[in-house]
Amino acid sequence: MANGDVPDIVRAAYAELAVTDLAASRRFWVDRLGFHVSAEDAGTLYLRGYEEFVHHSLILRAGAQPACARFALRVRTPEDIDRAERFHRDRGCRTVRMPAGATKAVGETVRVHDPFGFVVEYFHDIERVEKLHQRYDLRRGASINRLDHINLVTDDVRGFCEWYSALGFGLSETIEDDDGTLYATWMFRKQTVHDVASTQGTAPRLHHLAFAVPESHHILSLCDVLGATSEHDAIERGPGRHGVSNAFYLYLRDPDGHRVEIYTTDYFTGDPHHETLRWNVNDPRRRDFWGNPVVPRWYEEASRVLDLDGNMVPLRERRSDEQRITVGADGLGVSRS
Amino acid sequence: MANGDVPDIVRAAYAELAVTDLAASRRFWVDRLGFHVSAEDAGTLYLRGYEEFVHHSLILRAGAQPACARFALRVRTPEDIDRAERFHRDRGCRTVRMPAGATKAVGETVRVHDPFGFVVEYFHDIERVEKLHQRYDLRRGASINRLDHINLVTDDVRGFCEWYSALGFGLSETIEDDDGTLYATWMFRKQTVHDVASTQGTAPRLHHLAFAVPESHHILSLCDVLGATSEHDAIERGPGRHGVSNAFYLYLRDPDGHRVEIYTTDYFTGDPHHETLRWNVNDPRRRDFWGNPVVPRWYEEASRVLDLDGNMVPLRERRSDEQRITVGADGLGVSRS
């Protein structure tokens, strides 16, 4: 599918978050949301959903400040790690090879610092674990199935879209205006609406991680539990139906303010020439199909990210309207003017 | 259950709304919400839900201005109509006897103008109709089952509570503060959380009519349909879980601004000495158990009501804090100081 110069990326695979109180995080992610604990040690929790057959999709590591340390893309073959390294080096990005085990249960990887400020880890091997998808006796909370996607805040949505197009991602949906300004994009490798999304804003920041659950009632049940325990302040937005992606959603904030989306039922995008669905920025249904207003902090707040050395990446201001990039005339692809 | 001086009220039974464009109302109530049309003539629609085995629970009548013409309480025997008449006359209310057929499909009634400004119709007989509860092929929209309750805005919540207590209603839930001020009450005759509720404000106004549907997914589906047809502006608040009543809810506004609640699954209140659940006005979960904010217009806007002659009842201002009535020390009952 991808050509020889470009890594064949399978999907968004995991993320590592720095959290300041691991016990509080465990209570939120494990006891409330219902993640399965694959492993834990003094300072780290390795979590997965019930339809994930590999070691983890989320790493929570105790740290001094809340941040996203990195996110990871799984590639099809070991050689695709080399391709990922070359792809980024050729474009001036700093890269670091990591040996097997540098991340628990994961084979060798390359970590890259991309032009948008994010550390991305490419890997192929990860430990397979017992299939628990039918252990309904263990499922609880929102009955987490799997990591679905990673949503990033960037000050260059158009550049982001070009970059991931070059990496072989399809563009499923956009938010645009009549002048061609691109406000947000949804891009996929696996056959769903997205693996990575970008939203315009002060950058680089992680907007949210999204995890798929079976049905909408699992999301309502989670809200009920959070009301019952007076932890309803964790609910930031929703539940509701997204216009973009058509998924049923809920946004929560973890004890460090990291945002997580509980997400169910988007659609198949695996056909050849899957056509991009373009939403106008003035359509009130783009963010909420029922027209419910979005709370301002959902737009404003997001998690800081770390660089390859574990230092906080400085923020760049959101560009003014005049500075905004515009979509090219060439259809699905976008080109920098 | 009720003593000889007081009518034995069965439940909230129907309401009549004046609407300014009957075709638009039909589209909203019948095509979107999914009411069944029991009968219609030039200026009137008689509607019911699928688990109502009597002629109607909602009358929409073309009128010059939007208003609630009256709501009706069904009583257990024909004699209870007389008791209702005496109850109100003895307390200085104007009453009017109506012959059978004055309201289509309904037997003789008494209409009263209560001290809070509302016209209430007491009746016993109503035409039984074909049972359609299992006609799943006809159900659509939110799969409306039945009228559940009527929510009224009054400037005297405590007096309202006393009045309906005297009429034999139980008090299932309240919103209060630590000083004993009563902000809202939920009162029942049938074995659910309420038949009538009162909320404090500029009065008299109809806050909303509420109709029960089978399950929460029927409410989500209705939202999806309204998004699909770009009628999402009809959605005012929700969906969400109420703290009070524990029901899953959605509030809509019809083309005239009349508010309707789609409501599912409250609890059984039929035991003797059912204990009142008292919410503190500062508990953010009282109105939405998930802590989601209530849109201001849900508090501010409501439908005007008509008097016995069909004229708009003038509004009385909301009382100041000093004028607020306080709850008595006598438990479930409340007494005017």
Place this chain on the structure above:
Amino acid sequence: MANGDVPDIVRAAYAELAVTDLAASRRFWVDRLGFHVSAEDAGTLYLRGYEEFVHHSLILRAGAQPACARFALRVRTPEDIDRAERFHRDRGCRTVRMPAGATKAVGETVRVHDPFGFVVEYFHDIERVEKLHQRYDLRRGASINRLDHINLVTDDVRGFCEWYSALGFGLSETIEDDDGTLYATWMFRKQTVHDVASTQGTAPRLHHLAFAVPESHHILSLCDVLGATSEHDAIERGPGRHGVSNAFYLYLRDPDGHRVEIYTTDYFTGDPHHETLRWNVNDPRRRDFWGNPVVPRWYEEASRVLDLDGNMVPLRERRSDEQRITVGADGLGVSRS
């Protein structure tokens, strides 16, 4: 509502089952179905659902043989206990007065041995307990709300129907044939489809206890859990939609073979003159609205019952077709020929 000679019965309130292995029963009823434990001692578990605001709706007591010890009907006032005693004594039934506390948390009662072979306990007072209906963090299994009804096997369905009609029960639904033979009846005091039901067969036996849960997905989830733990043999029939009652159902067998129905969403029957819905015994949708066949043991097997002294009541054979009683010509009521 009921006249002075007849006890004013509120609803079916609790049942006591003798079980042979209390630990196994606890695992089934508490860990799997999700009952809340109100109290327990060496030989007894007192259980309730999350929308029950009184001490228990189910008592499990260790015994040598599986049986139903009794079921209980709650009455509106203490005087109704006396009325219940007189009602049964006048009709030749043995009765025993029990002091407060004879059943934990329950006030004084009368136990009667009715003509159909069942021990029924009438009580008014029962300890009120903390309201847990919104403790969604505690709910699990099928999210049990409350006891809904008790289904009994009798060899005299028509007599049973007359008896409970005399006790003031309404008749919501029947299964009959064209010759007027009555196969099963559903009878109510609270405003639902039933508190007690009767099915024709070798008697007296308890066919099942039924507990209401919020929505159909709670029933599907319970099935998934039982599959996950390889306890799927507990599933006897369903899930499915009943024709009679319109409820969504699942039948399980506990470790002693006691049958329990998990039941959701029947309809309101509280209107005056609620009309009986009569199903023909040849309509395949009467037992399952989707036409799915009923497993034979659902018809054949049921729990034995104890008498007032705790001895097993002998079984009477099912009557032959010629011996079957027929429905009277007098509409809702039935009269013994």
Place this chain on the structure above:
Amino acid sequence: MANGDVPDIVRAAYAELAVTDLAASRRFWVDRLGFHVSAEDAGTLYLRGYEEFVHHSLILRAGAQPACARFALRVRTPEDIDRAERFHRDRGCRTVRMPAGATKAVGETVRVHDPFGFVVEYFHDIERVEKLHQRYDLRRGASINRLDHINLVTDDVRGFCEWYSALGFGLSETIEDDDGTLYATWMFRKQTVHDVASTQGTAPRLHHLAFAVPESHHILSLCDVLGATSEHDAIERGPGRHGVSNAFYLYLRDPDGHRVEIYTTDYFTGDPHHETLRWNVNDPRRRDFWGNPVVPRWYEEASRVLDLDGNMVPLRERRSDEQRITVGADGLGVSRS
């Protein structure tokens, strides 16, 4: 993904059924199940689900006898049609090239008659149509989303598994016994549990087509509608949870006896080296995770299939136990002994 000699197959894409009464079929598939009609002419209906963005996934064509005319696999590029032709010719299969338009809205194709008796059509181009996935106002019945898979009866499950492995399919699940006999296989190209499945029996026959819907309650609703219209005989099996695939299912028979599965929520299989889940033929949960028995005709009956000339393909008897093929020792692949 696939090597140069093998067509790169995207997914199972459509099937054509011969039906004897197109009006009756329209009522079943369109009015009841809720398919969208993309096009129709005198003798043919072209149907799709609401998350299909191409012209059709099901063709119903009037014919003298019920049969499956063919099913189609979509390939990634036009060149893959040539590869599919070569693959089958090289293995002695008869193939026929069809020009664009031979199937309405579809580009050029090759039809092959495979060694198992089925006609398979390989195509790349198909007309893109308006995206209707958010037209919730049009959705009805079971809210059909898309064709998920095709289940075939073959007398050589092991050979079938080898053949599709050679075509690049992954093997997600199997039913086997301790002696290595393979009873059924589930094989995928898209990132779900399957595109094609095989079940052992008299062959070649189409066991069923399966269509994905959003959530389990859509399946329950369809059952309710079929009960309401007394068309419940169309329900053959379910609803229930599959052990294999973990999906929630319902099987129906159309007016000609063609079997259709309504299916929701299986799991992601797109990771490299996705591990096969092997069920023992004696595990009662393999076919129904809740242990409910499978009706015999679900095993016994299936649709006949047509050859390239439109003639009925003769049936071959089911092999005896001694003739059964056994799984090779080489893991996922199987080899003919």
